[in-house]
Amino acid sequence: xxxxxxxxxxxxxxxxxxxxxxxxxxxxxxxxxxxxxxxxxxxxxxxxxxxxxxxxxxxxxxxxxxxxxxxxxxxxxxxxxxxxxxxxxxxxxxxxxxxxxxxxxxxxxxxxxxxxxxxxxxxxxxxxxxxxxxxxxxxxxxxxxxxxxxxxxxxxxxxxxxxxxxxxxxxxxxxxxxxxxxxxxxxxxxxxxxxxxxxxxxxxxxxxxxxxxxxxxxxxxxxxxxxxxxxxxxxxxxxxxx
Amino acid sequence: xxxxxxxxxxxxxxxxxxxxxxxxxxxxxxxxxxxxxxxxxxxxxxxxxxxxxxxxxxxxxxxxxxxxxxxxxxxxxxxxxxxxxxxxxxxxxxxxxxxxxxxxxxxxxxxxxxxxxxxxxxxxxxxxxxxxxxxxxxxxxxxxxxxxxxxxxxxxxxxxxxxxxxxxxxxxxxxxxxxxxxxxxxxxxxxxxxxxxxxxxxxxxxxxxxxx
Numbered sequence: 001x002x003x004x005x006x007x008x009x010x011x012x013x014x015x016x017x018x019x020x021x022x023x024x025x026x027x028x029x030x031x032x033x034x035x036x037x038x039x040x041x042x043x044x045x046x047x048x049x050x051x052x053x054x055x056x057x058x059x060x061x062x063x064x065x066x067x068x069x070x071x072x073x074x075x076x077x078x079x080x081x082x083x084x085x086x087x088x089x090x091x092x093x094x095x096x097x098x099x100x101x102x103x104x105x106x107x108x109x110x111x112x113x114x115x116x117x118x119x120x121x122x123x124x125x126x127x128x129x130x131x132x133x134x135x136x137x138x139x140x141x142x143x144x145x146x147x148x149x150x151x152x153x154x155x156x157x158x159x160x161x162x163x164x165x166x167x168x169x170x171x172x173x174x175x176x177x178x179x180x181x182x183x184x185x186x187x188x189x190x191x192x193x194x195x196x197x198x199x200x201x202x203x204x205x206x207x208x209x210x211x212x213x214x215x216x217x218x219x220x221x222x223x224x225x226x227x228x229x230x231x232x233x234x235x236x237x238x239x240x241x242x
Numbered sequence: 243x244x245x246x247x248x249x250x251x252x253x254x255x256x257x258x259x260x261x262x263x264x265x266x267x268x269x270x271x272x273x274x275x276x277x278x279x280x281x282x283x284x285x286x287x288x289x290x291x292x293x294x295x296x297x298x299x300x301x302x303x304x305x306x307x308x309x310x311x312x313x314x315x316x317x318x319x320x321x322x323x324x325x326x327x328x329x330x331x332x333x334x335x336x337x338x339x340x341x342x343x344x345x346x347x348x349x350x351x352x353x354x355x356x357x358x359x360x361x362x363x364x365x366x367x368x369x370x371x372x373x374x375x376x377x378x379x380x381x382x383x384x385x386x387x388x389x390x391x392x393x394x395x396x397x398x399x400x401x402x403x404x405x406x407x408x409x410x411x412x413x414x415x416x417x418x419x420x421x422x423x424x425x426x427x428x429x430x431x432x433x434x435x436x437x438x439x440x441x442x443x444x445x446x447x448x449x450x451x452x453x454x
Contacts, residue, residue, distance in 0.1 A: 050359070076360055080360075083357060085356055087356070087357035100371060
C-alpha cells in the first residue's frame with residue numbers, strides 16, 4: 001500500500017533520508033522509532049507529500065506521490081494526519097474543525113458532514129465538546145479532536161507524528177486508547193512515537209531509524225527482546241532505563 | 243483669537259470637504275485592503291514569479307512619495323481629481339497593507355497550513371478558510387493605523403483638485419485671505435475623524451490582546 005523504493009532526501013547538502021526501502025501493507029500498524037533528528041518525522045511527512053523526496057520512488061496505492069501528474073489533494077483525502085501540536089483551527093468550533101474538509105474537499109452537505117463529525121466525536125469520546133472552541137479543551141481532548149478530523153475524511157491510512165509528545169503525562173493514555181481502537185479496527189497506521197508500551201502492544205512492525213537510515217525492521221517482541229543492531233540496543237537501554 | 247465667522251459662513255464648504263475626505267478614505271481603504279490581501283498572498287504563494295511580482299510592487303510603491311503617485315494617477319487617466327486621488331491613495335496604501343497582512347499570515351503557525359492541506363484542501367481553500375481568518379485578527383490593529391494614515395494622506399487630493407477637506411480649505415483661504423484660521427479649522431475637522439479612529443484602534447488592540 002505504501003512503498004518506499006530507494007528513497008533519498010536532502011536539505012541542501014544534508015542528507016535526511018538515506019536509501020529508504022520500506023513497504024507497508026494494508027491494515028498494518030508500523031511504529032517508527034529512533035533518536036531525534038534520525039529522519040522519522042521526515043519519512044512520515046513524505047507519505048502525504050508535506051515533504052518532497054529528492055530521489056527514488058514513493059507510491060501510495062500504486063500512485064506516485066511526487067509525480068507532477070498526481071492529484072495530491074485527492075491522494076491526501078485518503079491519508080489522515082495527526083500532528084504533535086494538534087493544529088486545530090482556533091477560530092472554528094470542534095464541529096467546524098471536523099466538517100471543513102469533508103464539505104470543501106469532498107463536497108458533502110453540511111448535514112451529512114455534521115452527522116459524520118458527531119459519529120467520530122462520539123468514537124473519540126468527546127461528543128459533548130462539539131460546540132466548544134479548541135482553546136477550551138485540554139491537550140488530550142484537542143488531540144482526540146484532531147484524530148476525529150482526520151477520520152472524518154474516511155481515509156485508508158492514518159499518519160501520526162509524535163501524537164503524545166506535547167501532552168501532559170495524564171492525557172497520554174486517552175489518546176493512545178483511541179489509537180489502539182483504530183489499530184484493532186484494521187486502520188493502516190504509521191506512527192512516529194516514543195511510547196514504547198504502545199509500540200510493543202499495538203505495532204505489527206517496528207522500524208528503527210538512525211541518521212536517516214532504517215537500521216532495523218522487526219516485529220515488536222523480537223525487537224524489544226533481542227535487537228540486532230548495537231545502535232538500537234543502546235537506544236532502547238537509554239529510553240527504557242531512565 | 244480664532245475668527246469663527248470663517249467657520250460659520252463656510253460651513254457648507256467644510257462639510258462638503260469632510261464628506262469627500264470620508265468617502266475617498268473609505269473607498270481607498272476597501273480597495274487597498276483587497277489589493278493588499280492579494281499582494282500579500284502573491285508574496286508568499288508557492289510560485290516564484292508571483293513572489294517577484296508582489297515584492298516588486300511593494301518595494302516600488304513604498305519607495306515613491308505618495309504625492310508623486312497621486313500625480314501619476316491623475317495624469318495617467320482621464321479621471322476627475324477625486325477619482326484619481328482615491329486611486330493613487332489605494333495604490334500607495336495597498337503596499338503597506340500587503341506588508342501588514344503578510345506579517346499576519348507569517349505569524350500563523352506553519353502547521354495550520356499543513357494540517358489543512360493534509361486533509362485534502364487546496365492551497366487556496368486552506369489560505370481562505372484557515373490562514374486568512376486567523377491572520378486578519380492579528381492584522382486589525384496595524385490596519386487601523388493604516389486607515390488613520392489614509393485619512394491624513396487623503397489631504398493630497400487637494401493637489402489634484404479632489405474637492406476634499408484640504409482642498410476646501412485652500413479655496414476658503416484664497417477667498418477670504420484668512421489663511422491661518424482657515425487651516426486651524428481644517429486641522430480640527432481632521433482631528434474629529436482621526437481621534438475617534440485612534441481610540442478605536444487602541445480599544446481593539448486591548449480586546450484582541452485579551453482574547454489570545
